[in-house]
Amino acid sequence: MDMDVTYDCCAGLDVHQGTVVACILHGKRTSTRPKAELRTFGTTQSQLDQLADWLNTFDCQAVAMESTGVFWRPIWHVLADKFSLILANPQRIKGIPGHKTDKKDARWIAKLLRLDLIPASFVPDETIQDLRDLTRTRKHLIESRNKQKNRVHQVPFLYV
Numbered sequence: 001m002d003m004d005v006t007y008d009c010c011a012g013l014d015v016h017q018g019t020v021v022a023c024i025l026h027g028k029r030t031s032t033r034p035k036a037e038l039r040t041f042g043t044t045q046s047q048l049d050q051l052a053d054w055l056n057t058f059d060c061q062a063v064a065m066e067s068t069g070v071f072w073r074p075i076w077h078v079l080a081d082k083f084s085l086i087l088a089n090p091q092r093i094k095g096i097p098g099h100k101t102d103k104k105d106a107r108w109i110a111k112l113l114r115l116d117l118i119p120a121s122f123v124p125d126e127t128i129q130d131l132r133d134l135t136r137t138r139k140h141l142i143e144s145r146n147k148q149k150n151r152v153h154q155v156p157f158l159y160v
Contacts, residue, residue, distance in 0.1 A: 005029040006116035009058050012109025013065035014102045015072050018043055020051060023106035024058050025114050038103055048078040064113040066090045067121055087121040
């Protein structure tokens with residue numbers, strides 16, 4: 001079964017709290033063996049800018065990453081204006097079981113993206129994301145307030 005290659009150049013990112021492992025696959029769409037470039041970046045603003053520059057040097061057409069906790073968000077914000085991005089649900093793109101490494105994960109994501117096999121998760125625009133964060137924070141504060149009220153009500157009264 002032949003699969004159609006969608007991108008001449010694309011990247012898969014394996015995202016962690018302090019690092020991003022990037023794998024670029026590039027080569028003609030007719031090529032069954034694209035060339036792979038692997039590199040690890042930090043997650044500071046300047047290091048993410050370096051990641052964007054590195055992806056740009058290869059003329060990456062698309063970039064995919066897993067939605068790992070909230071660690072994907074800063075990377076998304078840095079790359080959103082420069083590349084076509086796909087956020088993948090980790091359960092939908094599980095790799096082959098066995099010896100997993102960050103490099104293998106990044107390459108697996110890039111391979112799936114190259115063949116257009118990653119269903120994209122919905123990512124709202126930045127304004128909606130900010131409103132969602134605000135709503136979550138408000139909900140958390142109200143729950144915390146109610147928890148403290150209940151604790152006070154459980155304190156036994158002292159009669160003097």
